[in-house]
Amino acid sequence: MTSPITESQAGLINQTPDARGLRKGQKAADDERYDGAGGRVLNVFSHGFLILWAILIILPLLWIILGAFKNNAEIGSSAWSWPSHWSFGSFGRAWDKGIGKFFLNTVIVMIFSVPLTMLFGSMVAYVLARYTFPGNRFFYFLFVGGAMFPYFLALVPLFFMVKNLGMLNTYQGLILVYIAYSLPFTTFFMHSFFKTLPTAIHEAAVLDGASHTRTFFQVMIPMAKPGLLSVGIFNVLGQWNQYILPVTLMQPQSSTDPDRSMLAQGLVNLSLQQGYSGDYPALFAGMVVAMLPVLVVYLSFQRQVQAGLTAGTLK
Amino acid sequence: MQHRKYPFIVGFLIVPLVLYITFVIWPYIQTIGYSLTNWQGESQTFKFVGFQNYSDLFHDGVFRTALWHNILLLIFLPVVTILLALFFAFMVNVGGRSTAGGVQGVRGASIYKVVYFFPQVLSVAILIVLFGAIYRSDSAGLLNGVLTKLHLEDANNPIEWLNDPNLVLWCLLGVQVWAGVGFYLVLFSAAMQSIPKDIYEAALLDGADRSQTFFKVTLPLLWDTVQTSWVYISIFAMDFFALVSGLTQGTYGGGPDHHSEVMSTYLMRNFLYFGKSGYACAQGVMIMLLTMIVSVITLRASRRDRIEF
Missing domain, CATH: 1.10.3720.10 (MetI-like)
Structure with missing residues (x-):
């Protein structure tokens, strides 16, 4: 899945093969002019924060699902315990x-x-x-x-x-x-x-x-x-x-x-x-x-x- | 079109209207009426006491504490939620590499949106069970477990999140932020994407960089959405009943020692536990008034010229 913006842009820009070739050359030049090092740093930076929050959302939910397979002693002993045997009991x-x-x-x-x-x-x-x-x-x-x-x-x-x-x-x-x-x-x-x-x-x-x-x-x-x-x-x-x-x-x-x-x-x-x-x-x-x-x-x-x-x- | 129009209109409106008035509108009105009585719930006799309940409220220390907690939530919940949501919306929509078409979203933007939004569809009951386990007061709780692993706290001396008078309210705030950010991220993203591309292109041509584009172009155009979000979150901050009553000590929550008391939990305790229905209704009216005041103030204070595009 890619971002909806990218898709719509691609649809608008790449109408003919000719135009696409033309845009590509221009794109490299634009990247050079506008993006520079800043864009790449920001890209890493934004992925870092986005992944961190995604982990904050997913980790607790996975932890609970894992908890359903543990036994009481395992749940009570440590947050990091691992179920000893997997059953749906x-x-x-x-x-x-x-x-x-x-x-x-x-x-x-x-x-x-x-x-x-x-x-x-x-x-x-x-x-x-x-x-x-x-x-x-x-x-x-x-x-x-x-x-x-x-x-x-x-x-x-x-x-x-x-x-x-x-x-x-x-x-x-x-x-x-x-x-x-x-x-x-x-x-x-x-x-x-x-x-x-x-x-x-x-x-x-x-x-x-x-x-x-x-x-x-x-x-x-x-x-x-x-x-x-x-x-x-x-x-x-x-x-x-x-x-x-x-x-x-x-x-x-x-x-x-x-x-x-x-x-x-x-x-x-x-x-x-x-x-x-x-x-x-x-x-x-x-x-x-x-x-x-x-x-x-x-x-x-x-x-x-x-x-x-x-x-x-x-x- | 005039042909038998009115019977049709009445026919379509009557059943929903009766249901709606019986179960929604009439109880709202009754709340106001009962708040002027000393009604005790079970007994059907009560007498008119004027504004006695309201003056009692202002002398009730617990109510004042609860009110103060709601005010804290009213200030911090919208600020934290909106700032985080705007930050992530910015990252998702313009944090990626630039291309000829201008700035674009990060790769996997829609996956991020799906994940972030998910807590919004969870029942508050699930949030209660989930965060009950996360905030567990011994080292078996997820948060204490993580902090111990990172050597930020001593395993033998774990933090009792929900039993700590100074932390409990902020823990509850954290739950609501965790659940809410994704919703407002999606809301702001939708608003950002409805901004026409040529505005960005014009800004780019004029030599604006990313942050300038965000603060000078995107944010002003998002203002309407931010404002509506603020009102929505404020209404949430006036509630908080389920989280407090489910996660904290005491009948209908509020513990330890009223440090997480909010108006809605105090209302429910007065109504269902102490049987002071009239008094509870007066609290309901206070909450209703405060909600309206906050909404009006938010809308007034943040009023800008509407930008049409």
Whole structure:
């Protein structure tokens, strides 16, 4: 992989073989004039710092993965110990200690919450982006403004709201709350996306007699696919990683109430219990299990993830 | 187009709007209302006490400590994160060898971006477990292990990172910087690449060198992005709940002896542990007000003429 700048430059410059030959001669001369020794020193210098930070990111993660294969004594003795024999036993123990159940809980919630977030967010964004009606701006700011504040400002009343609806520690309660808290960003992102789509096709569909609803589902949604993919991945990662909402809303309400912890929450609970049970390899293995899906999604949709996450601040 | 437009608009808005108002907007408003009462949570009776909670807050030593810690984070978190991110963005985008097309990125720039960005997609829960192990107080912790290996500290006398009153807050700051730099690096890179090439070519023709180009051309054009980032990081600095409650001692964290207390952890402890819901709501409102004030100040103080390109 090379830098995107280089590629685009190459595309612009090297249009014909003739031009390329010409540029090459010029390039050497330019290097001599502009680059000199300074450029090379800077190049080494910048690689040095960049590699250092990359190590700071990667090393702790590798160390944790290695830790999942050690035993308790090895983890406790020194940071530099090496696993004496490689086995996946800790992963089995982590799975039995609840990671498997938490994993399943999270998947159940997200099967409903992510598609519904996308549907409702797009509906709101579409109406606000494409129709003029009194109060349009008001609703836009109402929806987008919710992203301004950290969640925990609403936590106290939210807890009692969900409690009064009888939905504490239930999947449906958490699903509804996830949707509500994902709406601001989804609406914001899809709003700017619908704005950029051409109006001609939309008008043609209306002239052909399609209803507003049909136009939305059969014309606009297919056109908005790239935007939906970006914001969808954003929501998958965001809801998978959500911590404070499940901590508040998904505590067992009685001794017979099953533990419906989400994965992130369950993992922290496991780590807080470590003082008593002291199975560090299982804890690290649990962390690897929680991290793996995120890593796969991230690496396969790397471009959309970066675009989706940074779009909110750039617009 | 007017044909049955309003039923359609209402039909599309109604369900999301009800959900959103029920679970987001209404709780925000209720927080303000409850903050004026002596509500104790479980009991459904409470009475209006005016601004009593707020005046209590200002006399509450723990709250003042927490507020001070948030202010420290508000100052240092954006500065450190943005400087590091700008530095790396500069290195990634213009740190490579020069060519005829001008200055270019280092080799493997996109790999660096992928690696740096990765912590951003990790759950805060993973950060808690990860850094719990890194900051372990004996020599089996990664940080102590590395320092011992480098002979910077005595193996028999390891640093108790998260138990040290003078270090704990900075350790937590370090976690957030570690996780955040990659995001802002990618953000700044995207902004840098949206700057048209001919501006750089013009600067080159005028004989500007790399650092001049960066400070006189790139940075001013990035200013909008830096400003937005500052506001975003500030909002983060007002939070910090998960990291503090997960990594430090005490119910909902804050230890040792309130040295890592932030407003959000104190709020949660008052709400779920002491049952002082009304008081907790008043703290919520204070956090909301401070967030708004900080955002407005940041946007005002850093206002420049917007450069269109």
